[in-house]
Amino acid sequence: MTSNIAIKSDALRDLYAEWTTLMTDNPTMGMRLFRSIFDEWHQPTVEPEDVTYREEVVGGVPGIWCLPAGADESQVMLFTHGGGFAVGSASSHRKVAAHVAKTLGVTSFVLDYRRAPEHPHPAQIEDGVAVFDALVERGIDPNNITTIGDSAGGNLAIAIPLALKEQGKPTPGQVIVFSPWLDMENEGETLKTNNDTDALITPELLAGMIAGVLGDKIDPRTPLANPLYADFTGFPRLYVNAGSVESLVDNATRLQERTEAAGVDITVNIAEGQQHVFPFLAGRSDVVTEELARIRDWYGSAR
Template sequence: MTDTTTQDALRDLYTDWSALMAANPEMPIRLFRSIFDEWHQPTVEPEDVTYREETVGGVPGIWCLPTGADEAQVLLFTHGGGFSVGSASSHRKLAGHVAKTLGAASFVLDYRRAPEHQHPAQVEDGVAVFDALVASGRQPQDITTIGDSAGGNLAITIALSLKERGKPAPGQVIAFSPWVDMENKGETLKTNNETDALITPELLAGMITGVLGDTIDPATPLANPLYADFDGFPRLYMNAGSAEALVDNATRIEERARAAGVDVTLSVVEGQQHVFPFLAGRSAVADQELARIKDWYAQGR
C-alpha cells in the first residue's frame, strides 16, 4: 500500500464529514459528536496496548497502557474536535500509538465540552487532571501535556494556566496541528482552502461561538495563546500538514514562543492533512513523525 493511498483514509473521512455537514447545516450536536467519534477509523489498533477507564481529578478518561511502559511518565492527552466534539474513545488509538512509541502511559481526557461548558472549563479540567497526577506521586517534569487541534490548544494553555497559578509546569508540551486562533484570521485558511479536506472558516466560526459565546474575548490568552506570555514555557514540539488550513497557527505559536526563549521544534510535513498522525500504523509518514517525536522526547528526559 502506498503512502498516497494511506493518506486517502484520512482525507476521505474528512471529505465525507464535510459532505454530511454541508447537507445537514442544522445537525444536532448529538449527531455531530457521533460522526466525529469515527476519527479513530484511519488509525491501526496499536499492538500490546491495553486500556482502562478511570476518573482522574474528577475528569473521566481512558488510560492507554503499553506493555513495558514507564507509568511514572504520563502523557496528559487532550483530544481535538473544536472543544465540542471528539472524545477519549475517538482518540484512544492515536494516544496508544504515541504512548507506545514514547514508552509512557497516556491518559486521554473526556473534558467538559462546548457549548454546554464554555471556556475555561476545558482548561480547568486539564489542570485538575495534572494536579491529581502530581498528588498521586508523579513528578511534574514527568508529565507531558499533549493534544491535537483544539486539544493542541489545550496542551499549550494547560501549561500556561499552571504557570499563571504559580504551579510547577509539565516537563514538555506536544501539539499536533494546534488550533489556537480564536479570531479566525489565519492566512492559510485562505491559501490552503482547496487542499484542506475538513477545516473551513465557517466551521471554525461555529466552534468559536460554541466555546467562547458572546462574552469571552477571543484574544483571551488562555483561549488564544497567540496572545500569551511564553516566558518560562516548557520545551515544545508541534507538527502540522502543509496541506491543512491551520498550518500557520503552529508557525505563529513557534514565532511567539521562540521570541520568549522557548526551546521549540516544529515539523511541517509536506502534503499531509489535519492531524495526520491519525494515520499511525497505516502510513510511513505518520510513523516517521512519531519516531521524530520519540527522539525529541528522549532528549528531554
C-alpha cells in the first residue's frame, strides 16, 4: 500500500510532467505563456502559517519580503529564484522561501531580478549585488546575509558572492543552494544517466535557456556565468542539496569537488529519489521537513 506521504510527494513530479507535456505539445510557445506556466511552481508547496509578505523595491530591484512571526530581522536571506534565468518569479518562490525563513527564524527577500532573454548575463548578478549592497547600507551585517537560490537561482546565489569578492566588497556569511544549475556547457554526465528519471530537465530545455541568457557572445566557461570555473578561495560556508534522480545532480557533486579543493566549508545532501528542487514539497513531504531541519542545524552551528 502506498503511504499518504508518498502520494502527496508526487505533486512536484506530476507538475513537472504536466509542464513537459505542455512544452512538447507547444514547441513554439511564446515567452509570456512560458512564464505563466512556471509561475505555477508554488502549487506543490503548502502555504506556511504565521508568515506575512510585503512587496518592496530594494536597491532598485523589486521583490517580496517573507516575514515569519518572531523572526530575527537582523538576519536576511537574499533569495534568487530558479527558472533558467528566464522564468520563475518572486511569486512562484515566495512560499518555499518563507518555509526556509520560518525554519531558520530569519527574514527573506525574494528578488524579481531582470530575466533573460530581454536582459542577458550579467544583469541577474548585477541585481543581486545591488540588493546585497542596499541591505548592507541599511545596517544589515554582511555576515548575517545568506544568499540562497534554486536551480538557476542557485547559480546566482553562488555568483553573487563571487562578484562581490571581485569588487572587493564583503561577502555573505553563508550560501544555500537547492539543485544548482551551474554547467553552462551542458555536458553533465547525469543529463544522460538520469534522463529517464528527471520529470522536467532535458539537455534541449537547458540549451534553449543557455542561448537566452548567454547568447553567442559570452563564453559558457565564464566563471560568473558558470561557477564550476570559478576561484572559490575564501568563499563563504556553503550548503547544497539535490535530488538523486534529477539530471542536474552532478552539478552539485562537481561543485563539491571544486569548493573542497579550495578549502571551502561545504555540506552536501543528495536526497534519495527526489526530483529537481525537492524543497518545493515543503509542508507535504517528511523528506523536506527533515531537510529543512538539517539546514536549520547547519545554519545555527555558525551563529
